[in-house]
Amino acid sequence: MPDSIVVKEALSALAFIITIALFADYIRSVRVAETVPHVLSWVIWAVGTLIVCFAQLADGAGVGAWPIGFSACITGYIAYLAYGKRRQSSIKALDWVFLVLALCALPAWWLASDPVWAVVLLTSADLIGFGPTFRRAYHHPHQEHARFFALGALRNVLVVFALERYSLATMLFPTAVGAACLALACLLCFRRMVVPARLAQTETAQ
Numbered sequence: 001m002p003d004s005i006v007v008k009e010a011l012s013a014l015a016f017i018i019t020i021a022l023f024a025d026y027i028r029s030v031r032v033a034e035t036v037p038h039v040l041s042w043v044i045w046a047v048g049t050l051i052v053c054f055a056q057l058a059d060g061a062g063v064g065a066w067p068i069g070f071s072a073c074i075t076g077y078i079a080y081l082a083y084g085k086r087r088q089s090s091i092k093a094l095d096w097v098f099l100v101l102a103l104c105a106l107p108a109w110w111l112a113s114d115p116v117w118a119v120v121l122l123t124s125a126d127l128i129g130f131g132p133t134f135r136r137a138y139h140h141p142h143q144e145h146a147r148f149f150a151l152g153a154l155r156n157v158l159v160v161f162a163l164e165r166y167s168l169a170t171m172l173f174p175t176a177v178g179a180a181c182l183a184l185a186c187l188l189c190f191r192r193m194v195v196p197a198r199l200a201q202t203e204t205a206q
Contacts, residue, residue, distance in 0.1 A: 008063065011162035015067040015155050022151040023074045029145050030081050036143045038136050040095050042079035044102040044129030049075055052122045052173045062164035067155065068174070091132070098131035116169045123173045130180050137184060141191035149188070152181035 029035040050072035057065050102125040137144045156178030163170050 012063040015158040018155045026148045037082040038132040039082035041133040046076040046079045048126040060165040095132040102128045119169045146188035149181040150185040
């Protein structure tokens with residue numbers, strides 16, 4: 001892994017650029033109704049990502065935590081957009097279960113004196129947040145943005161390499177979320193091959 005501070009700052013800057021590009025493209029696709037984000041997933045991600053950023057900074061992540069904090073702010077905006085499309089998100093009872101589980105884990109930041117345990121529980125909450133989106137992506141693969149999650153995986157790889165200090169607290173979140181993004185991108189690509197594109201225009205909420 002690169003040890004130079006200059007290299008790490010360059011990697012962090014690159015992660016910022018990718019973050020801006022992928023979120024700008026995602027927001028555009030939501031605005032033109034190409035993508036229908038699941039509101040519960042984005043609410044969980046917005047709150048959880050912000051808290052994880054604070055936990056990483058507390059454990060000395062330095063510039064490596066900056067892209068995570070920036071993502072939290074933009075994620076909050078997408079949660080706002082998703083709320084406007086909540087009737088199209090086909091919220092099911094299982095999605096509310098995911099939300100409750102995530103909300104139960106989020107207070108860990110305030111209860112845990114050790115940043116490591118806070119990040120472990122908050123990362124778990126963030127991964128739970130993928131639940132509603134995974135469920136909906138399986139049924140409606142043409143209504144989610146595969147490129148966004150593929151680039152999100154790449155962004156998190158860069159975040160890991162940009163960290164100034166390597167520990168469970170600083171590495172767990174970007175590593176786990178990057179893996180989840182990659183898995184979701186693969187699911188979307190696979191399901192798009194199974195579900196004909198022509199059905200995307202006639203998909204109804206499930």
